[in-house]
Amino acid sequence: MTATATTAADLRAALVRQLTADPDGGLTDPLWRAAAAAVPREAFVGDYFREIPGSVPTSYEPVLADDEGGLETVYSNRTLITQLDGRIRPADAHGPTAGAPSSSSTLPSLVLGMWQRLDVRSGHRVLEIGTGTGYSTALGAHRLGEENIVSVEVDPGVAERAATALKTAGYTPHLVVGDGLAGHGARAPYDRLIATCAVRTLPYPWLHQVRPGGKILVTFSGWQFGYGLALLTVTGPGEAFGRFLPGHISFMIARPHDRPPRQSPTLLPGDERATRIDPATITDWTGAWVAQLAAPSAERIGTGDQQILIDHATGSQARTRPDGHGGWTVVQRGPLRLWDRVEDAITAWQTAGSPHQERFGITITSEGQRVWLGNEHGPSWLLPL
Numbered sequence: 001m002t003a004t005a006t007t008a009a010d011l012r013a014a015l016v017r018q019l020t021a022d023p024d025g026g027l028t029d030p031l032w033r034a035a036a037a038a039v040p041r042e043a044f045v046g047d048y049f050r051e052i053p054g055s056v057p058t059s060y061e062p063v064l065a066d067d068e069g070g071l072e073t074v075y076s077n078r079t080l081i082t083q084l085d086g087r088i089r090p091a092d093a094h095g096p097t098a099g100a101p102s103s104s105s106t107l108p109s110l111v112l113g114m115w116q117r118l119d120v121r122s123g124h125r126v127l128e129i130g131t132g133t134g135y136s137t138a139l140g141a142h143r144l145g146e147e148n149i150v151s152v153e154v155d156p157g158v159a160e161r162a163a164t165a166l167k168t169a170g171y172t173p174h175l176v177v178g179d180g181l182a183g184h185g186a187r188a189p190y191d192r193l194i195a196t197c198a199v200r201t202l203p204y205p206w207l208h209q210v211r212p213g214g215k216i217l218v219t220f221s222g223w224q225f226g227y228g229l230a231l232l233t234v235t236g237p238g239e240a241f242g243r244f245l246p247g248h249i250s251f252m253i254a255r256p257h258d259r260p261p262r263q264s265p266t267l268l269p270g271d272e273r274a275t276r277i278d279p280a281t282i283t284d285w286t287g288a289w290v291a292q293l294a295a296p297s298a299e300r301i302g303t304g305d306q307q308i309l310i311d312h313a314t315g316s317q318a319r320t321r322p323d324g325h326g327g328w329t330v331v332q333r334g335p336l337r338l339w340d341r342v343e344d345a346i347t348a349w350q351t352a353g354s355p356h357q358e359r360f361g362i363t364i365t366s367e368g369q370r371v372w373l374g375n376e377h378g379p380s381w382l383l384p385l
């Protein structure tokens, strides 16, 4: 055994001990613990990007696999970004690079925590959306058998590297290059579906490819930085019922669900009035989620109490600012009164005691996808179709 192999095994064992001891739940399932102890993360993460603290816009420096300390980083409980803007890899960057993360190896505690939450049993067949580096795919293949794992990745280059890494590590699950929002009907039905990219709305093909009684674990997101991880049970073809889970989990959004590109917005005059809520409320973890439910095609820009909402569907705008007397005003323009909707939703949420996402649930039928607060008769909002 080489010195590197010994070190990697030691570091892997130490990471498993750390994840097992985590007071917030941790790696409690012995079968997932065995998978974590067996899968070599260094086979999946070579070069990566490290965020440069305080950089505006956020920039990253490339770290190459053989840089000093690389193996320790691979076995730290961190997300390692492996691609920016859907094309830039660490090896392509020559110094600090700005961009939006578009592929990564998600932090091991989250990957394993999600697998645990998916409630899989031996023999289950799983569809994974977002192969990424292939690390989570390898964990699934180790636990359930590679014949029971199908994984879809939209980016051909990312998919090719994952396929090579999986093969090197000794796993050959069924890999698909394509848009995971279409699922993979050829190998359906599945008992479980796990997505490591977020969606604005649940793709209906998933609800026909996962068998009734099967489960789907996915993060819902949007263009206002709101996130909610949900565990749904398929109740019939095209139908599901789910609850949102505790925690603060975010994922990069599925590429077809990303916001349309835009230039710097031109802010136009409109109707001005006093606001009923502090605009900074929509920067809160759940506040952002509620505002996004209320205005699902709007993008949020701005900081603190100076917020700007731009609606991609209608061009409507809303922008807030302090009024100089301890309150705030909002200027609204366009057919959608964005701020009226956000205020109504935030007020309903505050009336319920401002609970975390775990008090929300979702009901999906062929007619639509409704997120509700408390129970199905509580305040609710339709997701965009």
Ligand SMILES: C[S@@+](CC[C@H](N)C(=O)[O-])C[C@H]1O[C@@H](n2cnc3c(N)ncnc32)[C@H](O)[C@@H]1O
Pocket: 102, 103, 104, 105, 106, 111, 129, 130, 131, 132, 133, 134, 135, 136, 137, 152, 153, 154, 155, 158, 178, 179, 180, 181, 196, 197, 251, 252, 253, 254, 255, 256
């Ligand atoms: C957070 S990474 C996945 C992490 C991965 N599970 C791992 O352990 O390395 C998200 C991945 O989802 C992929 N993705 C985004 N949109 C997708 C889509 N529509 N279908 C399939 N994959 C998609 C991205 O290219 C990216 O590689």
